[in-house]
Amino acid sequence: xxxxxxxxxxxxxxxxxxxxxxxxxxxxxxxxxxxxxxxxxxxxxxxxxxxxxxxxxxxxxxxxxxxxxxxxxxxxxxxxxxxxxxxxxxxxxxxxxxxxxxxxxxxxxxxxxxxxxxxxxxxxxxxxxxxxxxxxxxxxxxxxxxxxxxxxxxxxxxxxxxxxxxxxxxxxxxxxxxxxxxxxxxxxxxxxxxxxxxxxxxxxxxxxxxxxxxxxxxxxxxxxxxxxxxxxxxxxxxxxxxxxxxxxxxxxxxxxxxxxxxxxxxxxxxxxxxxxxxxxxxxxxxxxxxxxxxxxxxxxxxxxxxxxxxxxxxxxxxxxxxxxxxxxxxxxxxxxxxxxxxxxxxxxxxxxxxxxxxxxxxxxxxxxxxxxxxxxxxxxxxxxxxxxxxxxxxxxxxxxxxxxxxxxxxxxxxxxxxxxxxxxxxxxxxxxxxxxxxxx
Numbered sequence: 003x004x005x006x007x008x009x010x011x012x013x014x015x016x017x018x019x020x021x022x023x024x025x026x027x028x029x030x031x032x033x034x035x036x037x038x039x040x041x042x043x044x045x046x047x048x049x050x051x052x053x054x055x056x057x058x059x060x061x062x063x064x065x066x067x068x069x070x071x072x073x074x075x076x077x078x079x080x081x082x083x084x085x086x087x088x089x090x091x092x093x094x095x096x097x098x099x100x101x102x103x104x105x106x107x108x109x110x111x112x113x114x115x116x117x118x119x120x121x122x123x124x125x126x127x128x129x130x131x132x133x134x135x136x137x138x139x140x141x142x143x144x145x146x147x148x149x150x151x152x153x154x155x156x157x158x159x160x161x162x163x164x165x166x167x168x169x170x171x172x173x174x175x176x177x178x179x180x181x182x183x184x185x186x187x188x189x190x191x192x193x194x195x196x197x198x199x200x201x202x203x204x205x206x207x208x209x210x211x212x213x214x215x216x217x218x219x220x221x222x223x224x225x226x227x228x229x230x231x232x233x234x235x236x237x238x239x240x241x242x243x244x245x246x247x248x249x250x251x252x253x254x255x256x257x258x259x260x261x262x263x264x265x266x267x268x269x270x271x272x273x274x275x276x277x278x279x280x281x282x283x284x285x286x287x288x289x290x291x292x293x294x295x296x297x298x299x300x301x302x303x304x305x306x307x308x309x310x311x312x313x314x315x316x317x318x319x320x321x322x323x324x325x326x327x328x329x330x331x332x333x334x335x336x337x338x339x340x341x342x343x344x345x346x347x348x349x350x351x352x353x354x355x356x357x358x359x360x361x362x363x364x365x366x367x368x369x370x371x372x373x374x375x376x377x378x379x380x381x382x383x384x385x386x387x388x389x390x391x392x393x394x395x396x397x398x399x400x401x402x403x404x405x406x407x408x409x410x411x412x413x414x415x416x417x418x419x420x421x422x423x424x425x426x427x428x429x430x431x432x433x434x435x436x437x438x439x440x441x442x
Contacts, residue, residue, distance in 0.1 A: 030401050035062035038419055038426050040406060048401065051430050052408045053419045056226060056258045057289030060338045061421040067290050067334040074330035083111075083324045091324030094332050098286075098295060101336070101345070103270035106280055108303035111324040112294035115257035115283035116150025119220070122279045122296045123154045124318050126218035126251045129305045132315075135249065139173055140211055142204065142219040142250075146179035148227035149220060149255050149281075158220050161228060175211065177203040177221070181231050183381070187370040189232070190360060197234030201241040204250070213248040218279075223269035226258035229413030230372045230379025238275040251302065252277040257294070261285030262339065262420050264375030265349030272375070278302050288335040293328040344420045348376035354424050358431040359416070365438045367392060376422070380414040380434070382441075396437045405433040 012026045031043040038061055040048040053059055074090070081088040091111065099107035110125070112118045123141055130138035143149065143158030150156075156164050157171040160179065178200055186194035204219060223238060225231040245252040254277040259269035262285065266272040270280060279302060283294030306315045322328070339345050348355075352375055359378040360371050370381040382392050393409040400407050408415045414434070418426065 030398075037061050037063065038422060047404060049405045049418075049426065049430060049433070051400075051406050051416050051418050051434075053417050054289045055284070055408070056263070056417050057284035059261055059263065059285040059420045060288045060335060060342070060344055061419040064288060064290075064334075064338060066338055067288060067331050070330045070334035071291065071327055074327045078326050081326055082321075084319060088324075088326055090326050090329040090333070094324070094329040097333060097336050098297070101267050102297045103268040103280060104276035104299075106270075106276070106278075106297035106299050108298040108300065110296045110298065111320075112283070112296065113292050113320055113322050113325075113328075114150070114294050115255075115281065116152045116155050117320060118257065118281035118283055118294040118296050119149040119158075119255060120152040120154040121318065122253050122281050123158070123218065123220070125279060125296065125298060125302065125306075125316065126253065128316055128318075129251065129302050130217045132306050132308055135214070135217075137214050138217040138249075140216045141174050142177065142207055142216060143174060144177040144179060144221050144225075146181060146225060146228040146231065147176075147220075147222055147255075148225070149222075150257070173215075175207050177201075177207070177219070179225070179228075179231065180234055180237060181228075182234075183370045186234070188360070188363060189372065190356060192235070193232055193374075194234045198236035198240055200234070201237050201244060204241060204244045204248075208244075208248050208250075213250065216248070216250050218251040218253050219245055220253035220255060222255045222258070223273055223275075224259050224264065224374060224377065226377070226415065226417075227410060229381065229410050230374075230377055230415055232372055232374050233273070238273050242275050242277070251279060253279045253281065255281045257281055257283045258417075262345040262348055263377060263417065265346060265352055267345040286335070287328055287331040288338070290335070291325075291328040291331045293325070293332060342421070347420050351376055351420075351422065351424070351427070355427055358427050361431060362435050362438060365435060367441065368438065376417060376420060378416040380416070380438075382412045382414070382438075384412045392441050396434075396441050399437040399440060400433060403433055403437065405430060405437075407434065 032040045033043040034041040095109040098109050112121050141158050145160035147160040149159045157174045180197045180200050182197050185196040260282040264272045278299050280297040287293045356373045359373050367382045369383050372379040385391050390411050393412040397409045
């Protein structure tokens with residue numbers, strides 16, 4: 003193993019979503035972070051082109067969050083939320099409800115995006131039962147969707163490698179994905195023109211299974227982890243109409259798109275389509291402490307507030323739901339978002355971002371570029387017999403030259419912190435462009 007002399011033993015940590023043997027033979031370690039930059043363990047400055055993992059929207063090292071966490075730890079480090087409560091969880095829920103999209107102002111706290119998805123699926127099925135629709139237990143996802151790693155999430159998810167090893171829950175089906183590079187490649191200045199009719203797949207599944215069996219359909223408004231797939235014009239609106247017509251709940255997975263990533267507080271706001279449930283995590287605490295939340299409509303929430311007053315309405319929750327220290331981090335994060343206008347700043351940066359990303363169009367092996375808000379997907383042609391290898395080499399090359407990007411297959415995904423300035427965007431494009439030129 004070629005680890006640096008000052009690197010601790012790497013053997014004990016079984017790393018997630020990582021080729022462990024490959025990584026530990028040539029590790030890439032981050033030791034510190036501030037603003038738009040990481041510092042590697044060998045002292046190099048690395049521009050963060052991915053907001054950590056789609057989560058550090060306000061940039062790194064925010065003292066305001068650190069101080070809020072420190073105060074909370076010294077005041078109340080933990081308190082249960084099963085048949086008990088603590089004020090800061092209620093305060094945070096109220097603050098979230100105030101910015102929640104379209105009246106989705108009932109908040110159930112989780113600890114991650116995966117937990118948010120499984121929670122939303124359970125709420126949907128429980129709601130249908132509570133209103134006398136107990137036969138509605140089927141859930142519909144979408145091909146190439148990513149909804150975390152719980153058994154519910156991988157069942158409705160559509161990334162093959164996440165699904166192939168593990169048994170899936172029964173009673174699920176999938177819409178086709180919307181990726182159509184033959185008709186939509188290099189779209190600029192808006193959403194892809196072709197593909198709204200793919201939402202009609204939900205009608206096909208209703209015909210196949212019967213509406214009376216389907217509880218909910220879940221999609222990412224913008225599919226992030228599969229490589230930044232944008233919804234075609236009118237697609238989400240059509241999906242909303244079909245779901246409403248058949249009594250099916252619509253769930254938006256906004257773990258990535260929530261909290262300003264597209265230039266609006268939520269993708270729900272950006273696209274003007276209101277689902278029944280929204281899953282969130284990541285940017286909710288600026289990535290500082292694990293937390294997530296499900297936003298529910300009054301219809302869904304109140305539909306479960308039935309039966310005897312002393313009865314538990316939803317048998318579901320987590321030890322750390324509404325953890326006081328995570329709530330403190332979240333409140334401080336919302337303060338920063340409000341004070342610096344970060345929930346809409348991506349809209350200001352989007353034109354410069356789009357121009358910078360599309361300037362890479364004619365570089366070797368680039369077959370498509372997709373941008374929305376402060377997100378980009380750069381799709382590369384695959385090497386024969388080695389899918390994913392070219393993008394991985396670009397990823398390693400970028401890191402060695404001072405830029406952090408993310409890869410999924412042969413797609414490079416970019417989502418820098420929302421505090422980025424135009425110079426950061428230009429630097430990112432230049433470094434990535436040089437790496438693409440070097441990638442054979």
